[in-house]
Amino acid sequence: MKKKLSMLVTMTVMTGLLAACGSSNGGNAGAENAGNANAPSNAPAAPAEKVTLQFWHSMGGDNGKRIDAMIQRFNESHDNIEVVGTFQGGYDETVTKLQQAVASGSAPDVSMLERAYVEMFADSEVLEDLTPYLEKSGISADEFTPGLMGHSYFNDQLVSLPLNRSTPILHVNKTLLDEKGLAVPTTWEELEAAANALVVKENGEYTRYGFSMPYDTWYPIAMISQAEGTFFNEDKTSIGFYDNGVGMKVFSQLKKLQGTGALYYPPSTDSGNIVNGMFKEGKVAMVYQSTGSIGGLASAVDFDYVTAFLPKDKVFANPTGGANVSMLAASENKEGAWEFIRWMETDPQGALPFILESGYLPFTKSMVESQEMKDLWAKEPNRKVAYDQLQYAVDTNNDVAWPEVMHEFFSAIEAIMYDSKDIQATLDTFKKEADRILAD
Incomplete structure (x- = not known):
């Protein structure tokens, strides 16, 4: 059943799959002991020399501006890591370009990946197992919203984490x-x-x-x-x-x-x-x-x-819908790539502002429990409905x-x-x- 990406580069990707998810505006927050940007004592050591990371994403328009702002916050708070974000088009375009990049050996370090395609890339063994990184950072997998983790595991490996998710x-x-x-x-x-x-x-x-x-x-x-x-x-x-x-x-x-x-x-x-x-x-x-x-x-x-x-x-x-974030196994800057992912997922200055502004779903317990999220839901109760419905989330495809x-x-x-x-x-x-x- 294994389908190598080199055989799928020319596959026509249907844009209809992503129509509902791609229109979202959506969410995530920090892990209990790893979310404080001022005290990341349990995070992996930053690279000794400055590295540049390539991050591909599928957010255009206002959400693209929010992603750019998030990247800028990261770069300003990390002297030894610079993230270069590149908009690759919609979800389907990003998948096609990533297939081509993997085949040619030019894949980015980190990529946003529409959740329904995670298994396809993981089956070709091009996604890094994030389990040891999570453990080294002292972050429990239980920190993440269960209803959004259905596309995170493949063959007992944690190959992606939720980012801009919707339902x-x-x-x-x-x-x-x-x-x-x-x-x-x-x-x-x-x-x-x-x-x-x-x-x-x-x-x-x-x-x-x-x-x-x-x-x-x-x-x-x-x-x-x-x-x-x-x-x-x-x-x-x-x-x-x-x-x-x-x-x-x-x-x-x-x-x-x-x-x-x-x-x-x-x-x-x-x-x-x-x-x-x-x-x-x-x-x-x-x-x-x-x-x-x-x-x-x-x-x-x-x-x-x-x-x-x-x-x-x-x-x-x-x-559920939307996209996860994955580290490419071929990255030569894995510690830096993980620090970027960890920061997005768990730091209060990471993806949380993006989630609050866009409307995507909060994907960690810390994000859900943040005062900012509580204030938003009190002001806009319609947005809390989607999170509450996640208790019934099931992805059987x-x-x-x-x-x-x-x-x-x-x-x-x-x-x-x-x-x-x-x-x-x-x-x-x-x-x-x-x-x-x-x-x-």
């Missing part, structure tokens, strides 16, 4: 619900009833839909987990939601809601912005969308806007083959949601293709 939540126009005397839905049944009650149809045209979600794998995977299904089976040899009927249940529910106007399923291109725009304009009452949309929505709406857990079927469950299987899953989603193809026949085809990929 989907329910965004609600509570004003519209209140007008109908409806409560914020907590179950599929309640969501269906509320969404149908909120539909407005005039002259044969829908002028308001009950709820919506961007075109992405995130949301069907969330529903699969809520129905107590898994994306892959236990031994990663096949699809876990096929034989037990969960896949049929999820897509049948979506098509039923789509047929009544309760669900608006947007075009695949720019779907996130389309959904957000309709929500702001009151053309859709509720949306499944990333926690990273909170800031933009809150500043643009003139109605009572609240967030809530994704409604459950049998259980509450949600996937972890596998080296996920990028290829994802391509086929998108094809299945398109066939069902856009072309109204037979659900069972479509899932049959998807399973056949997924099994072929998993058998390679």
Whole structure:
């Protein structure tokens, strides 16, 4: 099953996977005994001579400026280490460039890596095991938010740590619900009833839909987990939601809601912005969308806007998104690279300001317990919902083959949601293709 990166450099990376995660604005803080920038006595010794580190990231726009500011804080506080940060494009572009750099021997020391691709790089043995570094720094793995660690381990090695992480939540126009005397839905049944009650149809045209979600794998995977299904089976040899009927249940529910106007399923291109725009304009009452949309929505709406857990079927469950940070095994400056990672993860002046400003999820206990985070959540309770929902986080699509299987899953989603193809026949085809990929 091992897939060397040199064989995957030319693989087409689907940008749709990352649409939901890439729009986030998101979080992390310090370890109990290693987070104080003024007393890093348990941190590894800094390099004896000044070293320059290359750090690749995927943050553009305002978040890119926040990453630049973080790097500047690090450089100003470390005489013997200089970090050079380089924006490599979106998550998918960074993955492709990193594949090429690994193959040519020009990889950076540290890289942001979209969490679903961590296994692919780890399987090719190009990521450093961070376990001894963590131990040397006196940092416990328990310091990190459990719901965000699902993509950190591979073959008993700690190959990445969370950085800019997000999760989907329910965004609600509570004003519209209140007008109908409806409560914020907590179950599929309640969501269906509320969404149908909120539909407005005039002259044969829908002028308001009950709820919506961007075109992405995130949301069907969330529903699969809520129905107590898994994306892959236990031994990663096949699809876990096929034989037990969960896949049929999820897509049948979506098509039923789509047929009544309760669900608006947007075009695949720019779907996130389309959904957000309709929500702001009151053309859709509720949306499944990333926690990273909170800031933009809150500043643009003139109605009572609240967030809530994704409604459950049998259980509450949600996937996670965003990126982790990894050290490349080929780095010639590993002590310096670790100091940068340690500082980002645990120092109060590291990633915490980035998390507070961007909206990404806090990824350590110290960050969650910081006064800055408490003050932010008191001021903006909508942002705490995503963190609270992490108790139900589950990522069942972890596998080296996920990028290829994802391509086929998108094809299945398109066939069902856009072309109204037979659900069972479509899932049959998807399973056949997924099994072929998993058998390679």
